[in-house]
Amino acid sequence: xxTGHYTHDNFGKIVIRAQVGIAxxxxxxLPLANFWFPSAYSLKAGIHGLSAILALVVGTYLTHRAxxxxxxxxxxxxxxxxxLLVATLLNLAGAISGNWIYMRYRGQDxxxxxxxxxxxxxxxxxxxxxxxVSLFPFPLMLSATALLYYYGLPMQTRRDxxxxxxxxxxxxxxxxxxxxxxxxxLAKLRFV
Amino acid sequence: MQQQSExxxxxxxxxxxxAASLALLLAFLTLMVSHHISRxxxxxxxxxxxxxxxxxxxxxxxxxGSIGSYTGKETLxxxxxxxSWLAFHLMWRKQDLDLAIWTRxxxxxxxxxxxxxxxxxxxxxxxxxxxxxxxx
Numbered sequence: 001x002x003t004g005h006y007t008h009d010n011f012g013k014i015v016i017r018a019q020v021g022i023a024x025x026x027x028x029x030l031p032l033a034n035f036w037f038p039s040a041y042s043l044k045a046g047i048h049g050l051s052a053i054l055a056l057v058v059g060t061y062l063t064h065r066a067x068x069x070x071x072x073x074x075x076x077x078x079x080x081x082x083x084l085l086v087a088t089l090l091n092l093a094g095a096i097s098g099n100w101i102y103m104r105y106r107g108q109d110x111x112x113x114x115x116x117x118x119x120x121x122x123x124x125x126x127x128x129x130x131x132x133v134s135l136f137p138f139p140l141m142l143s144a145t146a147l148l149y150y151y152g153l154p155m156q157t158r159r160d161x162x163x164x165x166x167x168x169x170x171x172x173x174x175x176x177x178x179x180x181x182x183x184x185x186l187a188k189l190r191f192v
Numbered sequence: 193m194q195q196q197s198e199x200x201x202x203x204x205x206x207x208x209x210x211a212a213s214l215a216l217l218l219a220f221l222t223l224m225v226s227h228h229i230s231r232x233x234x235x236x237x238x239x240x241x242x243x244x245x246x247x248x249x250x251x252x253x254x255x256x257g258s259i260g261s262y263t264g265k266e267t268l269x270x271x272x273x274x275x276s277w278l279a280f281h282l283m284w285r286k287q288d289l290d291l292a293i294w295t296r297x298x299x300x301x302x303x304x305x306x307x308x309x310x311x312x313x314x315x316x317x318x319x320x321x322x323x324x325x326x327x328x
């Protein structure tokens with residue numbers, strides 16, 4: 001039996017794209033539902049959730065684009081830097097909306113008060129960690145984007161530069177994941 | 193074509209990469225140091241907070257709350273980030289620095305700074321350093 005490269009036929013591609021589309025739509029329902037939650041702060045929560053999930057989805061996609069860059073393979077830099085720009089803007093939106101929702105988190109009888117009364121370690125350790133590492137992806141993504149635009153397309157000729165940008169993308173994603181998971185835990189524990 | 197690609201290789205310098213990434217480390221370090229300073233006393237918290245008064249929502253009470261001294265920490269970090277990025281870039285843009293070593297330093301420093309935000313690990317060290325400087 002031969003073991004060559006498996007290439008997806010047309011039907012395979014339709015199935016994969018449909019699966020990605022359905023998964024993304026269902027995933028987006030998670031923050032979209034916030035808009036209908038019975039809270040005076042549902043708008044803030046919905047916008048933060050939406051920008052955070054979109055930043056995570058694009059960030060995850062970018063990790064797949066970063067691997068060939070790290071390995072020194074030829075990549076479409078023009079497309080990559082456009083995606084990086086989108087990721088930068090989404091992470092900025094996540095950080096700004098995070099500041100916005102953080103106000104209510106700290107507000108009178110808000111989630112912070114509730115958590116400190118019942119499980120103080122969740123605030124004192126997890127939230128205090130999350131609020132800072134969540135700020136990391138935006139400058140990391142902006143830095144990677146700026147470098148790709150600064151060097152331009154000739155950058156492909158220098159493998160060490162490409163490798164560093166690829167690693168920056170991977171590192172940014174890991175902070176995105178950390179911030180996102182802790183944010184989800186907090187929102188599950190006590191909604192604003 | 194060959195000549196053009198060779199001149200491109202010569203034109204590219206790794207200095208801007210080191211400048212951009214070292215500025216990031218300094219920004220994250222500023223975030224960490226200002227955070228730990230603000231936790232030492234209400235007076236120091238107010239001092240750190242004062243740098244962030246320009247951000248809407250930085251002050252206030254009641255159910256709507258406020259962002260608090262987090263705004264001061266963000267402001268200090270953004271300031272250090274952008275100013276140091278500009279300074280390092282101007283200094284190193286024409287230099288070719290070894291990225292193999294720098295990549296390791298960058299990733300390890302990021303991990304160390306990240307652990308600095310994990311209070312069970314960082315608090316004993318912060319209190320030791322604060323005690324050395326006679327801070328509350």
